[in-house]
Amino acid sequence: MPSSTTDKSAGSRRDQILREAARLFASRGFHGVGVDEIGAAVGISGPGLYRHFAGKDAMLAELLVGISGRLLAEGKRRKAEAEDAHSALESLVRGHIDFALDDRPLITLHDRELDRLRESDRKLVRQLQRQYVELWVEVVREVYPGLAEPEARACVHAVFGLINSTPHSTSAPRSTPAPGRTAMAFLLHRLALGAFGAAADGQPSRHDHPFE
Amino acid sequence: MPSSTTDKSAGSRRDQILREAARLFASRGFHGVGVDEIGAAVGISGPGLYRHFAGKDAMLAELLVGISGRLLAEGKRRKAEAEDAHSALESLVRGHIDFALDDRPLITLHDRELDRLRESDRKLVRQLQRQYVELWVEVVREVYPGLAEPEARACVHAVFGLINSTPHSTSAPRSTPAPGRTAMAFLLHRLALGAFGAAADGQPSRHDHPFE
DNA sequence: GGCAATAGTTAACGACCACTAACGTGACCA
């Protein structure tokens, strides 16, 4: 039984393993998942994974570096292609929402298992994350010049939390059905922009900043 | 070296252990922390913890049940004491923000390590969480009658994500200082209410509330 | 003083787990 076309796997074996590992890590935590389990999820058993990865840590590292890099690259692209700041912000929001809705396990790992990385990888991921945040902050401050930089950064973090919250809401069956994907995307879009707008309202435009 | 008055511990030894366990669980994950480490954090070593708790699982269970119960109780109290729906929502937001800012480790555990519980405990925690969400949903729909129930629930989840995002933003030192506690609380308050307002805007139904 | 309770200690045990070693097997190819 050679490769044929594996059930629902589009890419290589590596990609299949990464996808299943992401799912398992997200649902039970990095330390809560054994290599045997990851192997079983792709049809091979245990140490066979070591033909594809140096170790369990390497899988997590590749996942986190990959996701951070993709977020940043996509963000840069969207900002560059937008005509003005306002549409850039909308595009950023839309892109992040798509990401959160389509790659739930990755977005969960992204802010949950960062500390399980080797020092060097963690540094790299944090740098990519920081660049991504700064990209948002620039756009947000261009749209709302009244926002001071620390406030804008806090807002961006909060909106990330808002958008990234969707994976958590899949816990239990409801009496009333949850909104579908497109409705959810639309709703999150409104929520995120509404939050930014509310942050800018009543902000002294010249800002001599009011913390503490 | 007996008890004297332990450094900064207000309550009993149990409480001290719980506090340190929460901090460690939040920063390195339930599986990532060993009992020896928890013991060391309170000055005793390893198995001494078993004089106070049945096991590591029991600590997590008590933490999660405790926090869920406190959130719900406080939420009920605030709703009951509010004069109208709008001030009830404001009070709920304020309460949840205070909680997120003052008990960061707990709020992190709350939506991260739920699956590490025994079936019965997990069921209990989920029930408390659900009641808390429903309490919010009722208030939100009273303030914004145009919101359908599923949308309102999604909004509540999203706003929780927004408010709960604050613990994650403490990762690295910044060039510009982060907002202080009171400024952060104020900002989160505006963000949360702004998000709710934006969710209700453009929603078809009969809402006619004057502001916004 | 005797005695029980409380709150620790160290040593050890058993399970689990990431990883390695040694081996097998089919595909491709000169």
Added chain:
DNA sequence: TGGTCACGTTAGTGGTCGTTAACTATTGCC
């Protein structure tokens, strides 16, 4: 045909970790 390489397998190993056992010290009570 025979060699090599990609990709598995099972068995084993060393280390970690939760938990228990056995023992000790301090404290308050009669």
